Amino acid sequence: MKTVLNNLSTHIGYEDDGHLVHMDKRTGAQKISRKAWVNIATARTALAAGLGEIEWQELKEPPPAA
Numbered sequence: 001m002k003t004v005l006n007n008l009s010t011h012i013g014y015e016d017d018g019h020l021v022h023m024d025k026r027t028g029a030q031k032i033s034r035k036a037w038v039n040i041a042t043a044r045t046a047l048a049a050g051l052g053e054i055e056w057q058e059l060k061e062p063p064p065a066a
Contacts, residue, residue: 004020010023020054021059030059032059
């Protein structure tokens, strides 16, 4: 996983399959994007538009190790 955003409350990573994984550091809750992006540059562009613009689903188990 490559880090796209990392601040005090949020970590967002780009998985090898193109999905974004969002972790709320305060609660430990994880979400995965419903959409996959072709590369990290397009994922960063989507993220720049705002977290609310990305559709997320709750992640019940950790993503598979790369």
